[in-house]
Amino acid sequence: MPAGAVPPEDDVDPAAAAVWRSSPPGSIYDYIRVASFSLDSRGRIDQWSLRAEEFFGVPAEEALGKDPVAAFAPPDVQIRGHERLEEILDGHEWTGLVPYNDATGQRGLAEVYVMPADQGALCIAVDVATLRQIETDLAASQAVFGQSPMGFVLFDTRLRLIRVNERFATVFGRPAEQHQGRGPHDFLSRVEADRLNAALRQVLETGETVLDMPLVGTVPGDPTRRRWTMSLYRLHSGSGRPIGVAGLAMDVTGRQRAEREAAHARRNLALLNEAGSRIGTSLDLETTARELLDVAVPHFCDLASVDLYQVLLSGEEDLTGTTDGSGEVRRVAFASAVSDAPVVMAGDDDMVPADGPVSVGAVHRYRFGSASARALRTAQPQVLDGEGAGDLGGALVQCTLVVPMVARDTVLGLVQFSRAKGSEPFTERDRMLAEELAARAAIFLDNARLYRREHERALILQRSLLPPDDPEAAGLDIACRYLPGSMETEVGGDWFDVIDLPGHRTALVVGDVMGRGLRAAVAMGELRTAVRTLAMLDLEPAEVLTALDEVVSGLGAPGSGRRGKDPGDADLAEVYLATCVYVVYDAVTRRCTIANAGHLPPVVVEPDESPLLLELPRGVPLGVGGEPFEEIEVELTDGALLALYTDGLVESRSHPLDEGLDAFRTSLAGPSRPLEDICDYVLATLDTAHGEDDIALLLARVQGLSPDKVGDWTLEAQPTSVAKARERAREQLLTWGLEDLVDTTELLVSELVTNALRHGYGDIRLRLLLDRTLVCEVWDSALMQPRRRRARETDEGGRGLQLVAMLSQSWGSRRTHRGKTVWFELALRGGQSASAGPSVDDLLSMF
Numbered sequence: 001m002p003a004g005a006v007p008p009e010d011d012v013d014p015a016a017a018a019v020w021r022s023s024p025p026g027s028i029y030d031y032i033r034v035a036s037f038s039l040d041s042r043g044r045i046d047q048w049s050l051r052a053e054e055f056f057g058v059p060a061e062e063a064l065g066k067d068p069v070a071a072f073a074p075p076d077v078q079i080r081g082h083e084r085l086e087e088i089l090d091g092h093e094w095t096g097l098v099p100y101n102d103a104t105g106q107r108g109l110a111e112v113y114v115m116p117a118d119q120g121a122l123c124i125a126v127d128v129a130t131l132r133q134i135e136t137d138l139a140a141s142q143a144v145f146g147q148s149p150m151g152f153v154l155f156d157t158r159l160r161l162i163r164v165n166e167r168f169a170t171v172f173g174r175p176a177e178q179h180q181g182r183g184p185h186d187f188l189s190r191v192e193a194d195r196l197n198a199a200l201r202q203v204l205e206t207g208e209t210v211l212d213m214p215l216v217g218t219v220p221g222d223p224t225r226r227r228w229t230m231s232l233y234r235l236h237s238g239s240g241r242p243i244g245v246a247g248l249a250m251d252v253t254g255r256q257r258a259e260r261e262a263a264h265a266r267r268n269l270a271l272l273n274e275a276g277s278r279i280g281t282s283l284d285l286e287t288t289a290r291e292l293l294d295v296a297v298p299h300f301c302d303l304a305s306v307d308l309y310q311v312l313l314s315g316e317e318d319l320t321g322t323t324d325g326s327g328e329v330r331r332v333a334f335a336s337a338v339s340d341a342p343v344v345m346a347g348d349d350d351m352v353p354a355d356g357p358v359s360v361g362a363v364h365r366y367r368f369g370s371a372s373a374r375a376l377r378t379a380q381p382q383v384l385d386g387e388g389a390g391d392l393g394g395a396l397v398q399c400t401l402v403v404p405m406v407a408r409d410t411v412l413g414l415v416q417f418s419r420a421k422g423s424e425p426f427t428e429r430d431r432m433l434a435e436e437l438a439a440r441a442a443i444f445l446d447n448a449r450l451y452r453r454e455h456e457r458a459l460i461l462q463r464s465l466l467p468p469d470d471p472e473a474a475g476l477d478i479a480c481r482y483l484p485g486s487m488e489t490e491v492g493g494d495w496f497d498v499i500d501l502p503g504h505r506t507a508l509v510v511g512d513v514m515g516r517g518l519r520a521a522v523a524m525g526e527l528r529t530a531v532r533t534l535a536m537l538d539l540e541p542a543e544v545l546t547a548l549d550e551v552v553s554g555l556g557a558p559g560s561g562r563r564g565k566d567p568g569d570a571d572l573a574e575v576y577l578a579t580c581v582y583v584v585y586d587a588v589t590r591r592c593t594i595a596n597a598g599h600l601p602p603v604v605v606e607p608d609e610s611p612l613l614l615e616l617p618r619g620v621p622l623g624v625g626g627e628p629f630e631e632i633e634v635e636l637t638d639g640a641l642l643a644l645y646t647d648g649l650v651e652s653r654s655h656p657l658d659e660g661l662d663a664f665r666t667s668l669a670g671p672s673r674p675l676e677d678i679c680d681y682v683l684a685t686l687d688t689a690h691g692e693d694d695i696a697l698l699l700a701r702v703q704g705l706s707p708d709k710v711g712d713w714t715l716e717a718q719p720t721s722v723a724k725a726r727e728r729a730r731e732q733l734l735t736w737g738l739e740d741l742v743d744t745t746e747l748l749v750s751e752l753v754t755n756a757l758r759h760g761y762g763d764i765r766l767r768l769l770l771d772r773t774l775v776c777e778v779w780d781s782a783l784m785q786p787r788r789r790r791a792r793e794t795d796e797g798g799r800g801l802q803l804v805a806m807l808s809q810s811w812g813s814r815r816t817h818r819g820k821t822v823w824f825e826l827a828l829r830g831g832q833s834a835s836a837g838p839s840v841d842d843l844l845s846m847f
Contacts, residue, residue, distance in 0.1 A: 033127035040120040057102045072100045091116045151249035173220035209233045227253045280444035283451045289333035292441040298337035301417040306333040308413035315453040325376030330363045338420045375402045396420045403438040407446035458521040474504035474771040475587025476700045479675035483695040493520035494646045494694035499535045504587040507535045510644040511580035538814035541582045541595035545629040552623035577623040590704040595631040605641040611665035640702045648693030711768035725753040751800035752778040774826045781819040
């Protein structure tokens with residue numbers, strides 16, 4: 001038998017036991033300090049029990065024959081004690097409190113009951129402190145059983161109830177006294193009763209406490225399943241003998257519900273916190289929609305999708321169809337924890353058209369009477385249960401929340417949250433959470449939509465201001481690339497341009513307006529226009545940048561320049577700065593004249609040599625003012641490569657500028673390749689995918705005019721030089737096979753050489769250049785520029801420049817270091833030739 005186990009005789013019903021059966025150890029007397037003794041007729045002790053020896057600490061041989069008052073009572077109460085003893089010996093019963101000294105000398109108080117007998121008296125003494133403790137324990141026990149809000153039960157060693165409190169009795173629908181003798185099978189289901197019986201036996205046999213044992217069942221009159229927890233511990237007698245098991249039962253049905261609600265609230269709060277940190281990290285619409293679904297699936301629902309109005313995605317201003325929910329929507333995101341693909345079955349009444357599953361990117365429309373259209377129309381969430389809930393997952397779905405996405409009083413689209421069968425249905429708390437998630441995402445989606453529209457407008461403006469994709473120039477093979485910043489960054493002010501100049505010269509320009517957004521793009525357009533205007537004046541590069549600096553200084557203050565203002569009054573938000581490098585290339589001499597305004601220097605790659613950063617004065621950015629610009633001249637060989645670029649190509653947060661420049665030069669090295677291939681290779685090799693800035697790249701390979709395409713003569717300042725000029729021009733054009741341009745060229749050369757003789761001085765230089773067009777230049781030493789005027793009928797001259805303007809494709813003049821150059825340009829055969837217009841004879845007849 002295990003230690004502490006109950007003797008087999010305790011399994012016998014007490015009512016059927018023998019009347020004279022001995023009580024086992026651990027009876028009530030073990031709890032009460034009680035002693036008995038008897039007095040003879042003289043009042044002397046004649047019987048002294050073992051319990052009296054323990055009580056008073058006096059052995060029988062010392063107590064027998066003594067006066068109990070004199071032997072055990074304190075001296076101060078002995079006189080009164082003898083008086084009471086005489087009354088008892090006279091035949092009177094007496095009960096009272098008697099002080100005494102025990103064997104240790106400690107003073108105690110005993111309640112003594114004296115009954116007269118034939119030859120003396122029988123005395124029973126009980127320790128008062130023990131009685132008071134028993135009274136306290138009984139009161140506490142009564143409080144537990146009568147007043148405790150928890151169920152309190154006592155099982156005997158046969159696992160039968162011997163006492164229950166009112167709470168337990170009320171729950172199970174019987175008076176407390178009627179539960180006596182019942183076992184667990186009388187108030188629990190068989191399975192739960194077997195579990196409780198096993199736990200009771202374990203506690204009774206081992207003495208180990210069982211805490212918070214879960215039990216499930218029903219109570220009379222209430223079919224709802226209830227949940228309890230029961231803690232069990234073994235009861236012992238005063239001698240340590242097991243006498244039963246006590247149980248404390250608590251109804252936790254409501255607590256578990258509250259715990260579930262609290263857990264639900266914590267989950268929702270955590271979900272909102274996660275939404276705050278994960279949604280809106282990008283200004284891309286599709287990315288923001290996917291971030292919403294990443295938060296919702298699977299923590300909030302099993303399937304979800306986001307549909308946005310197509311007109312909003314495309315940036316259109318016409319919002320037709322968005323007010324009644326009938327407009328086209330595009331599915332921009334879908335997520336599922338139970339299936340791999342969005343499922344909307346063909347023929348579903350909610351979809352128009354519905355030719356198959358609605359995949360991400362598909363454009364569709366909801367029927368007017370559908371719940372989804374109603375949500376779009378009313379901006380109110382809709383709850384779908386049963387058959388109507390399966391738009392996303394078909395038969396998998398048991399319920400769906402359709403929540404409109406509203407920002408700034410505009411419905412952008414809707415998000416559908418669905419839960420599969422087997423999951424808990426949506427509650428009112430879930431609906432509120434879904435609305436909050438949709439509202440947060442809608443704000444970021446609207447921001448992304450507005451940014452996309454702004455970005456696209458700025459990009460359209462910026463691209464419209466850039467040169468054609470395949471610009472052409474005399475003596476140059478050109479390739480270029482422009483990459484705008486990613487959708488996460490604003491449009492910048494990078495630009496490049498290729499400008500034809502007289503005399504088969506070309507201006508190459510690359511610049512960068514500091515700042516971002518539409519204002520930077522507009523400023524870039526103004527600068528590009530200004531550069532082209534200044535280039536047409538045929539100014540030197542340093543002069544172009546000086547004039548351009550004045551333009552930039554006035555961009556921030558319409559109507560007045562920024563200079564001269566009090567710096568303290570300047571609106572720094574209106575200050576524009578820009579960097580620019582301006583290169584003029586002469587196809588005849590293969591010389592580049594370069595001026596720089598704070599921009600990164602060009603890279604030159606000579607044939608069979610390493611790429612080299614040109615050393616040129618850096619200059620200050622445009623808009624700073626107060627500093628002159630310098631220029632240098634570089635002569636390039638045929639086949640040399642000139643690379644102009646903006647800082648977005650070589651600089652980012654991930655690496656410093658020096659590393660980017662080294663990588664750029666390395667990418668340009670190697671054998672000669674087509675320029676288009678070089679552009680692609682550079683962009684693929686360098687770290688240009690960071691999207692931190694716009695990128696402009698302009699490559700130009702030198703292909704100078706060969707000597708046989710140039711005719712150059714110096715003529716003396718004599719009248720006979722006019723005829724010589726005509727003769728040299730005729731011979732050169734016949735050599736080039738341009739017979740159809742001989743007459744026109746002879747006439748116009750005569751006019752320009754004649755003007756040089758009349759209005760200039762010194763030798764005259766005549767130069768013919770053949771490339772895509774025929775260019776004729778006449779140089780003289782006079783600084784005064786020719787001016788075209790309308791001659792009157794009586795005037796003898798003044799018609800030469802009119803002939804030049806009418807017969808040539810274009811004409812003009814420019815200053816040189818030693819005078820001026822007047823030029824005209826004729827289109828070649830197959831282009832817009834002079835012969836397509838009036839003939840020379842017809843024009844001469846007009847004068």
